[in-house]
Every structure is written in structure tokens, then in C-alpha cells.
Amino acid sequence: MKLLTGNDLASGDSIWWSGRGWSRHVADAVDVGAGADAAALLAAETAALRVNSGYVVDAEQGPDGPCPTHIKERIRAAGPTVRPDLAIDSTIPIVKA
Amino acid sequence: MYRYDSYDQAMVDARVEEFRDQTRRRLSGALTEDQFKPLRLMNGLYLQLHAYMLRVAIPYGTLSAPQMRMLAHIARTYDKGYGHFTTRQNLQFNWIRLEDAPDILADLATVEMHAIQTSGNCIRNISADQYAGVSADEVADPRPWAELLRQWSSFHPEFTYLPRKFKFAVIASEEDRAAMRLHDIGIQLVERDGVVGARLFVGGGMGRTPMIGHELRDFVPESALIAYLEAALRVYNRYGRRDNKYKARIKILVHELGIDDYRRQVEEEFAAIGAQGIEPPVEELARIRAFFAAPDYETGLPETVDRSDPDFALWLDRNVAAHKAPGYAIANVSLKPVGGIPGDATAEQLDLLADLAERYSFGELRTTHSQNVVLPHVRKADLPALWQALDDAGLGTANLDRITDMIACPGLDYCALANARSIPLAQKISERFARAGKAETLGELKLKISGCINACGHHHAGHIGILGVDRKGTENYQLLLGGSAAEDCSLGHITGPGFDEDGVVDAIERVTDLYLARREDDERFLDTYRRIGMAPFKEAIYD
Numbered sequence: 238m239k240l241l242t243g244n245d246l247a248s249g250d251s252i253w254w255s256g257r258g259w260s261r262h263v264a265d266a267v268d269v270g271a272g273a274d275a276a277a278l279l280a281a282e283t284a285a286l287r288v289n290s291g292y293v294v295d296a297e298q299g300p301d302g303p304c305p306t307h308i309k310e311r312i313r314a315a316g317p318t319v320r321p322d323l324a325i326d327s328t329i330p331i332v333k334a
Numbered sequence: 335m336y337r338y339d340s341y342d343q344a345m346v347d348a349r350v351e352e353f354r355d356q357t358r359r360r361l362s363g364a365l366t367e368d369q370f371k372p373l374r375l376m377n378g379l380y381l382q383l384h385a386y387m388l389r390v391a392i393p394y395g396t397l398s399a400p401q402m403r404m405l406a407h408i409a410r411t412y413d414k415g416y417g418h419f420t421t422r423q424n425l426q427f428n429w430i431r432l433e434d435a436p437d438i439l440a441d442l443a444t445v446e447m448h449a450i451q452t453s454g455n456c457i458r459n460i461s462a463d464q465y466a467g468v469s470a471d472e473v474a475d476p477r478p479w480a481e482l483l484r485q486w487s488s489f490h491p492e493f494t495y496l497p498r499k500f501k502f503a504v505i506a507s508e509e510d511r512a513a514m515r516l517h518d519i520g521i522q523l524v525e526r527d528g529v530v531g532a533r534l535f536v537g538g539g540m541g542r543t544p545m546i547g548h549e550l551r552d553f554v555p556e557s558a559l560i561a562y563l564e565a566a567l568r569v570y571n572r573y574g575r576r577d578n579k580y581k582a583r584i585k586i587l588v589h590e591l592g593i594d595d596y597r598r599q600v601e602e603e604f605a606a607i608g609a610q611g612i613e614p615p616v617e618e619l620a621r622i623r624a625f626f627a628a629p630d631y632e633t634g635l636p637e638t639v640d641r642s643d644p645d646f647a648l649w650l651d652r653n654v655a656a657h658k659a660p661g662y663a664i665a666n667v668s669l670k671p672v673g674g675i676p677g678d679a680t681a682e683q684l685d686l687l688a689d690l691a692e693r694y695s696f697g698e699l700r701t702t703h704s705q706n707v708v709l710p711h712v713r714k715a716d717l718p719a720l721w722q723a724l725d726d727a728g729l730g731t732a733n734l735d736r737i738t739d740m741i742a743c744p745g746l747d748y749c750a751l752a753n754a755r756s757i758p759l760a761q762k763i764s765e766r767f768a769r770a771g772k773a774e775t776l777g778e779l780k781l782k783i784s785g786c787i788n789a790c791g792h793h794h795a796g797h798i799g800i801l802g803v804d805r806k807g808t809e810n811y812q813l814l815l816g817g818s819a820a821e822d823c824s825l826g827h828i829t830g831p832g833f834d835e836d837g838v839v840d841a842i843e844r845v846t847d848l849y850l851a852r853r854e855d856d857e858r859f860l861d862t863y864r865r866i867g868m869a870p871f872k873e874a875i876y877d
Contacts, residue, residue: 246360246361247433248385248432249386249430249432250384250385251384286361306807307807308809312383312746319761
């Protein structure tokens, strides 16, 4: 599956496209597919200043919702692994078994 | 310390207002990200994994107590209560909101600080020996020279869009505490016939193509320094590889031309510039130098310190260095508590450091490329009270230059460029080697960890270096041995196949066990490695 992600323009927070808007939690993210629709959606959201530096990432469906394939995106979704007090979602498995 | 004159302040204030307007236009949509990105980078504002990151310049690693207190204020008010000291003697805030950035820069400007030229293809913040002005072995205080370079390079119109970033370091001792030979241009102040001048090295650096700087000129008098550096930069600006980002640093140009041809071109340019009279007036040099006069040291102070507390005595032995003034010492504050995050300090710790600087160090602090802080002028009689205050705040770790005093970049926990995490690995190594006093048994051992090939964690220059790589989406760590950023500068060599996180910690244990078995007398790890070579270490690691 493909997820749309980027950063909030004003805060810089990592955000995920939920189908209706942008969420801080990857668990809310929806599959946007890989076609032109995702690119058009990203262009529209960027123009509307609702996302900054957006892009599409690969993900897999996990027990708690979508989970990005690449570790960098999992850390973006989870928060810094060395500061659990600042975690966004501490249930995301950073290192895959 | 240097204080801004009206020109300095006006330049910084104007930049704040310029960036405020640029930020407003970005937030309104008048500027696209492609248009805004180079503007924010010129003000040290990056977009990282979790938020914007602001890198604040600490020129030649020198800070006043009010400046340190301002960093605490920013950490507390605009960030999540902490900052991260970098390997360029700067400080980064990891959780900045774009809409707050202009106010933060305005706050910094009130204490003569900024984030200008902490990013971009320009001359970056000048780094220097953290013991500048207090070390007994220096030929002169390098800070006035570094300040001159700061003024020359700030907003230099010809060098604002260089082929790639450009880093200077200035030292004035034979002992190199600033990784001088691993800079684009390294400057060592030397004395010739009673005159102090600059010995210049060019083309050093780390990153994906590590190189040790070549001697460019063995002596440039102060009266010609700016013209000579102008010539060196001009040749680079003219011929540096703008077509390929990975070949754009001056080290590649010097390597491809050869040092002799590069030097010839610089000398020709220098001869042409010489007649143009671009050197600053002698009065300006004197004005700058006056700011760095030694503080009013007391005389007749005791030299002895009560060592009856063993923890304090260990800190004294590890973290305190000789000062040029009788009765005084240089106190290093380790930001590497066992299992901690290298280089991180909370707002409360930053405030405390400011308070302690005012109480014990004439209000002055230094930052180091090893991500620690220095109180440069402490009366020996005050060392017990200083250590107690530091220790109470988690800042009293006695491990300077031990394996647990490692350099580690932010890595994949924060950095958009990283391929692997650095900090969790640093924490595991710290905990493993702090156990049973092994770090102390090993003696001087400089461990440096980078989360990617860009080498912000200086892995090439570690006695033991670790490079994090991405192997098919999994973190993997290469081990290097034999590097040094000091006066015995060398580049580390990769031992062989990489490891996972636990595997590299085990491999380091095998390396250090072999060292303990093979070392002679008081030989450092690096000296044993150089004496016996890589082969026995490889055997210990892989067989």
C-alpha cells in the first residue's frame, strides 16, 4: 500500500493523509495508491498549504493499522526512539523481526 | 569576549526582519517551498524528520553566560526543553515551529547571536580550540584571528554561493584539539622569528571522501591573511566542481589539481590581490584583539586541591586541564552521562552552566567539537564546589576522552539524511563500557559514530569509528579503526563486513579486549593499533 506523508507547514510536524485530512498518527493513514490521483492530491494539498514537502511512501497493513516499510518512515511516525517521553506512537515496531 | 559594534548588531537585526518577512510570505503561500528553502537554510533552519531544526552559531565555540541562558530560554519556550551540541561547536534545537523561528532569531539577536551561515554553500561558523586563550602551550590566542575570519566571511558577497560548504578551524598549539587538518582550511598559528602568523592547511575533510589537509603555506603574516584566504577561496570558487555535489568540496579540487598546482594558482591570485588593499586596518585588528584580553586573574591562589573524595579526584584527573594562569584550571563538563544522549543538555542544565560560569569562570564558556562544554577560567580552590554543583545536575561524569565520551551525530532518530541510528548505539556502548570500570581501564580511546556517510559524527577520525549504513532497509554498522583528529591525524580503516547494533557493540568489546592483552606500558589504544596493525584486530573480530 502507499501512504501520503509530509510535514505541517507551520509546525513541521510529520503528518499522514487520512482520506479526509492530515493526521499526526500513521494509524489514521489510508492507501492512496500509486497512480496519478496521489500526485494530484499532493499537488492540491501543497497548494492549499496543508502540507509541506509531501511524498508517497510504501507501507504494509499491520495489526494496528498501516506501518511504513522503511525504518526512516517508521521513526518519523513513531517519534525519536531515544526519547519515549516525546513519542508520537510508541507501538510502531522500529526494527522488524 | 568580542562584543558587537553597531555594524554587527545592525546586520543581525536586519537579517532577523528580512527572515520574518520571508517566513510570513511562506506561511501565506506567496513563496513556495522551493523558493523558501534556500532562504531558511541561510538562517540555519532545516526541515528534519519530526520538525524544523534550528542550528545556532557559536562562533569559535565561545559563549557568555547570558548567551547560554538565552539558549536555555529558547529550549524552554520554543522547543521541548533541551538542545543538542554539535560537532561544529554549535547548538541545535530539534523541535522548532516555523512560525516561531523569526521570534527565536530576534531573541538570539538580543544577546549577539544568530543562525546565519550555519547551513548553505558558504563559509560556515569558524571553529577553534576550546582552550583558546587559556592553554599554556599556545603561541597566541586564536580567538581574535577567528573573529577576524568571522567578520570577513559574514555575508561575503563573493563567497555566499560557493560550490559547496566551507569550514575553517583555527588553533594555536602543537596539540590539535579542533580537528584542524580535517577542515577545508585549517589554520595553525605559529611563531617565526618572533612574529606570529598562520600556517595554512587546505583540502581536509570527512564526508564520503575523507582527506587530510595538505600544507598550503608554512607562514602567512597577519597583515596578509585576509588577502591570502581571499585568494584561496577565489581559486576554489572559480574551479570547484559545481556540476557534481559529491565532488564539489575543495578537497576534491586540491586532490585533482594536486597541492602544488593549487598553491601556484593561489599564489598568483594572491599577488594580484595584494595591490588592492583589502586587508583590514591595523586599528581594527587591535580593536578586535582588545576584546580578548585575559580576565583579571587573582594572584597568590593555592595550587593544591583536596582529593579526599575519590569521585571528585577522578573527575579532577579526567576532566580538568592545566591553565596558563597560576591557581586556575580548565574544567571540562562532559555531556556524556552513562547511557545518556551525547551532546544533549536540558534547559535547566544550560541555565546551571550559565550560573556556574558567572560564579566560577568570569562568565565565559566554551563548546567543543566533542560535544562537551568547558568552563575555561576556574580557580583551583573552586573546583570541589563546581564539581559538586555539576554532579548534582548530572553533569559531573568523569570520562573525558574515554570510550564513553563518544561523539555521536543525531542519526536516524532526528536527521533526514541519516541511514541508521547513532544515539541508541552510543547508549549501549556507554552502558557496556561503564560497567566494572572498563572505560577507565582502557584509557584514552576516542569513539566516534556517524549515522551516514556525511560523517557529522567524525567516524573517519575515531580511534574506533562507526558508520551507520542502510542495508536493504535495515540498519547496519561498519567498524573502523585507527583514525585520529588530533595532531597525529589519520583516517580510520574499515575492519570488514558490518554488524547489526548488538553485533557492533560485541565487536568493539573484542577489539578492546585484544588491545588490553597486547598493549605495552601506557600505550594508548591508537598506538597499539598503529604498532600491531589491523590484522590481529580483524582476527579477533571475525574469527
